[in-house]
Amino acid sequence: MKALSDIRVASLLALALLIGGGLALPDWALFLMTIGLAKALVSLGIVVQMRAGLVSFGQGLFFCIGAYVAGLMANFAGLTDIFVLTGISVLACLAIGGIFGPLLANYRGIFFAMLSLSLSMILYGILSKMNSLGGTDGLNVAAPTFAGYAPEGRALSLSLYLYTSFIVVAIGAILRTGFDSQHGLVSLAVRSNELRVEYLGASVRRTNAINYVISAMLGGIGGVITGLAIGHVDPEYAYWTTSGEFVFVAILAGYLSIPAVFVASIILELVRSFSNLYFPNTWQMVLGVFLLVIILTLPNGLGSLFHRRREGGS
Amino acid sequence: MSTSASTGTPALETRGLMKSFGAVTAAHDITVSVPERAVWSLIGTNGAGKTTFVNMVTGYLHPDQGTILFQGQDITRLGPREVTRAGICRSFQIPQLCSELTVLENVLVALAIADPKPPSFFRKARESAAEDRAMEILKRFRIEEHRGRLMTELSAGVRKLLDIAMSMCGHPKVMLLDEPTSGVAAEEKFPIMDLVMEALTAENVTTLFVEHDMDIVTRYSDRVLAFYDGRIIADDAPDEVLSDPQVQRYVTGTAPAEASS
Numbered sequence: 001m002k003a004l005s006d007i008r009v010a011s012l013l014a015l016a017l018l019i020g021g022g023l024a025l026p027d028w029a030l031f032l033m034t035i036g037l038a039k040a041l042v043s044l045g046i047v048v049q050m051r052a053g054l055v056s057f058g059q060g061l062f063f064c065i066g067a068y069v070a071g072l073m074a075n076f077a078g079l080t081d082i083f084v085l086t087g088i089s090v091l092a093c094l095a096i097g098g099i100f101g102p103l104l105a106n107y108r109g110i111f112f113a114m115l116s117l118s119l120s121m122i123l124y125g126i127l128s129k130m131n132s133l134g135g136t137d138g139l140n141v142a143a144p145t146f147a148g149y150a151p152e153g154r155a156l157s158l159s160l161y162l163y164t165s166f167i168v169v170a171i172g173a174i175l176r177t178g179f180d181s182q183h184g185l186v187s188l189a190v191r192s193n194e195l196r197v198e199y200l201g202a203s204v205r206r207t208n209a210i211n212y213v214i215s216a217m218l219g220g221i222g223g224v225i226t227g228l229a230i231g232h233v234d235p236e237y238a239y240w241t242t243s244g245e246f247v248f249v250a251i252l253a254g255y256l257s258i259p260a261v262f263v264a265s266i267i268l269e270l271v272r273s274f275s276n277l278y279f280p281n282t283w284q285m286v287l288g289v290f291l292l293v294i295i296l297t298l299p300n301g302l303g304s305l306f307h308r309r310r311e312g313g314s
Numbered sequence: 315m316s317t318s319a320s321t322g323t324p325a326l327e328t329r330g331l332m333k334s335f336g337a338v339t340a341a342h343d344i345t346v347s348v349p350e351r352a353v354w355s356l357i358g359t360n361g362a363g364k365t366t367f368v369n370m371v372t373g374y375l376h377p378d379q380g381t382i383l384f385q386g387q388d389i390t391r392l393g394p395r396e397v398t399r400a401g402i403c404r405s406f407q408i409p410q411l412c413s414e415l416t417v418l419e420n421v422l423v424a425l426a427i428a429d430p431k432p433p434s435f436f437r438k439a440r441e442s443a444a445e446d447r448a449m450e451i452l453k454r455f456r457i458e459e460h461r462g463r464l465m466t467e468l469s470a471g472v473r474k475l476l477d478i479a480m481s482m483c484g485h486p487k488v489m490l491l492d493e494p495t496s497g498v499a500a501e502e503k504f505p506i507m508d509l510v511m512e513a514l515t516a517e518n519v520t521t522l523f524v525e526h527d528m529d530i531v532t533r534y535s536d537r538v539l540a541f542y543d544g545r546i547i548a549d550d551a552p553d554e555v556l557s558d559p560q561v562q563r564y565v566t567g568t569a570p571a572e573a574s575s
Contacts, residue, residue: 185415
């Protein structure tokens, strides 16, 4: 009960901080924060898998599916309600993750990483060739509505940011509960010793498949919000460099802490924005050096600053 | 070779198990029948086939030929998870622990998995009832003081006990211990075996353990299977087996030296 109330208190504090910060932020920073938080959800999906020892290099698959489902629903079915679009995208990712999850759960290490990457690249190839979906140019996405409310200008940016904040806090709380659950602990055990887990009577494959499906849904939510915030979706969402950025954030954050993933994602967006401004031709090098420093100084990621797993603590 | 000494259904029975790795035959016609609540030891030199036998019974390896029956049910083709779920657990020569988890968390994992329902996403792993049960188990094996430690901070003896404690969380009917005292300091061997056997006999667990220390074999087992070259060359009470000339020659190395010509 104490842990549950701790999660509630932390969630309310995080929500207050996000709302308060959002109201004070200028437009450009509001957009950057929305994108940073949305993409953090996608990276959080990788973190869910990292806790069981797997790293997906194809998280762009679900990011792209989420974004395209929202774009297609808005353009072809006239659906602009963000709640409905999020729900449909999550269901689409759940279905596709449910198909591929049990298959990919048979693989480990580089095989899992490459197979997940290949799926996202197949989607990239298909979307690039489909002129009916805009080909490589992609689609413009209509501005979202919020249960009948159709804001414009700063109100739209703020509404989208607040929606993202609520989603982020809700998912953070659910995942914290999940990380502390039986499934969460078994995932950590899988990461440490698969043989032991099987010899205790649990299915490593089942654990990994569940994590993949959770990861898929998180990717979808991140994709919807990013697509709606940018107002445009294109096949680059599924490209390997996009997936690489999600892996970058997951490694930067580590698997120990959920807030660290959001911090890492926002740092990436900030570094990218400012490096792009001041070092337009070498900003990737700045990112690379930054990641190198983090790996050397904090091998378990930024999360190890907030979260120590000792004395029976999780 | 049949070893059935029980009138009821044996806890564990193997019939004609064969296993080869290329040209090497690791198991040749292994037939045993282990009655319930028996404590048997498996002895033999390295490569004699003891661990291959344990691996076949626990589903890690599948025999090329032969049948494995657990309480009369065929488990020959089951994998480790299904075998464990059926009621056969094992410990390992090199303890298989979750290195990134604490001692308490290792036991909590074992308890969560031992639950008949699959590990839940919405049920806390560290709820007080589970922690109490985990502490009970740690106390039973007298390793509760290590609850917050990681595996790298544990002695070999504590690791062995934790490995066995985790296997016991599933309330097995049959337990196979692969060298439970190997790598353990000499003075720790008997205390460790006392703790382990006390826990196993308290739950009426049929036990087979692989062992190289003949003092432990004679003290704790009521029957001994001596393996050599993938075969069982002796199968009897400890004193009988250990005085068998073949066992002395091929297993224990205690045969009197032959007169040189």
